[in-house]
Each structure stands twice: as structure tokens, then as C-alpha cells.
Amino acid sequence: MKFKKEVYKLVRKIPKGRITTYGEIARALRTRAYRHIGKILKENRDKKVPCHRVVLSNGKVGGYNRGVNTKIKLLRKEGIRVVNKKIIDFKSRFYKFN
């Protein structure tokens, strides 16, 4: 399954302090299986893959394996401002592939 592999590969490229969306990943892979990407990231527990930097396209945080709260904490630690599950500087922190 190249899907998993490609997704991980992309997500690993996200620099610290930046974020991206499931939709952006799907676009980079030329697929429309947005939902499946979330599932893949959930199954993955590799520390090299910063799943917490992947959020919803509407600026909300989305889900996380160890709880949304954990995800928010990690994001805050990287200097991203999150209020009520929303990314404040969503636009300026967005990481676009290619």
C-alpha cells in the first residue's frame, strides 16, 4: 500500500511550528480519500510522524490518538495558538506541499 507510505513520508516533512491539513495531504497525493488519511495516521504510532501537526481544513484541531487535549498541548508547545479547538494563526502557519 503506497498510501500509508506516502502519507507518512509527507507528514514527516512538516517542519516544527507549522501545520497542514488532511485535505492538503490528499491534494499532494492526488487523491480524494481525505477520511482514509485520518485513519492511517491514527493507526500509525511512529514518533517520526508528527500527526499532531495535521488539522482540519476549517481551522479546527481534529482528532488525536491520545486525545485532542494532548494534541493541542503539543501544538502550543511549538508556538501555535489554539483556542477552543481552533487554530488562531491557521493561515500563517499552514505548510503547503510542493
Add this chain to the structure above:
DNA sequence: TCTTTACTCAAGG
């Protein structure tokens, strides 16, 4: 086949 999924987009109220 059928179901589920950490999603997205568009439409309607």
C-alpha cells in the same frame, strides 16, 4: 460485499 473512518465540500435553514 458491507461497514467504519482523526475528513471535506456544498447546500439549506
Add this chain to the structure above:
DNA sequence: CCTTGAGTAAAGA
């Protein structure tokens, strides 16, 4: 602001 419904593809039953 909210809720639906459709689209989507891997994994497991």
C-alpha cells in the same frame, strides 16, 4: 452558526 449527505479508498469481517 448549525446539520445533512455525498464523495472517497483501505482494512476487516
